[in-house]
Amino acid sequence: EADIYQTPRYLVIGTGKKITLECSQTMGHDKMYWYQQDPGMELHLIHYSYGVNSTEKGDLSSESTVSRIRTEHFPLTLESARPSHTSQYLCASSAGQEIDTQYFGPGTRLTVL
Amino acid sequence: QKEVEQNSGPLSVPEGAIASLNCTYSDRGSQSFFWYRQYSGKSPELIMFIYSNGDKEDGRFTAQLNKASQYVSLLIRDSQPSDSATYLCAVIKDTGRRALTFGSGTRLQVQP
Numbered sequence: 001e002a003d004i005y006q007t008p009r010y011l012v013i014g015t016g017k018k019i020t021l022e023c024s025q026t027m028g029h030d031k032m033y034w035y036q037q038d039p040g041m042e043l044h045l046i047h048y049s050y051g052v053n054s055t056e057k058g059d060l061s062s063e064s065t066v067s068r069i070r071t072e073h074f075p076l077t078l079e080s081a082r083p084s085h086t087s088q089y090l091c092a093s094s095a096g097q098e099i100d101t102q103y104f105g106p107g108t109r110l111t112v113l
Numbered sequence: 114q115k116e117v118e119q120n121s122g123p124l125s126v127p128e129g130a131i132a133s134l135n136c137t138y139s140d141r142g143s144q145s146f147f148w149y150r151q152y153s154g155k156s157p158e159l160i161m162f163i164y165s166n167g168d169k170e171d172g173r174f175t176a177q178l179n180k181a182s183q184y185v186s187l188l189i190r191d192s193q194p195s196d197s198a199t200y201l202c203a204v205i206k207d208t209g210r211r212a213l214t215f216g217s218g219t220r221l222q223v224q225p
């Protein structure tokens with residue numbers, strides 16, 4: 001069972017607001033990931049990190065930014081939320097071993113009005 | 114062409130039957146293959162992974178991998194209504210990044 005947490009679980013916010021989605025894991029995993037998923041659609045990788053002070057953009061272009069100052073913490077920030085950012089955001093982590101199984105947090109469902 | 118292809122379904126099977134879910138991938142260098150289950154509104158949960166050609170069994174689930182055909186499948190024996198969900202196939206491509214590339218999922222409905 002993976003110990004990976006996301007807060008808030010649900011967020012409804014107005015256009016132009018700055019938001020930070022929190023993700024933390026207690027497994028000591030080096031690798032962490034952010035995926036975006038619209039209802040009924042596939043997951044798209046938007047950011048990943050292989051360790052502290054390491055962040056990279058994923059396959060799907062995103063206006064969000066991430067930081068990795070501590071191993072266990074990988075927050076995602078939107079400086080100015082727009083309705084097009086409405087989606088589910090899923091955080092995952094992996095131990096970075098040969099098989100590299102990823103475990104997902106419960107997700108944050110973001111609605112921008 | 115999508116990198117990971119799945120039939121969106123829904124695949125409908127009666128309770129107790131075998132459900133067969135299929136996935137093809139385009140990158141011949143793909144290394145590891147995963148099946149996740151996702152209930153509506155929830156996050157994906159890992160069912161099993163496979164990385165060698167052949168079959169791998171875990172309880173009611175069997176994953177099958179054929180690298181020559183670039184094909185991976187998941188069999189669910191004795192299907193239960195609680196198995197009704199979307200099943201996501203994911204691969205790790207042969208790149209340094211090693212992040213998952215997901216298919217769009219197959220929706221399974223198990224009829225009581």
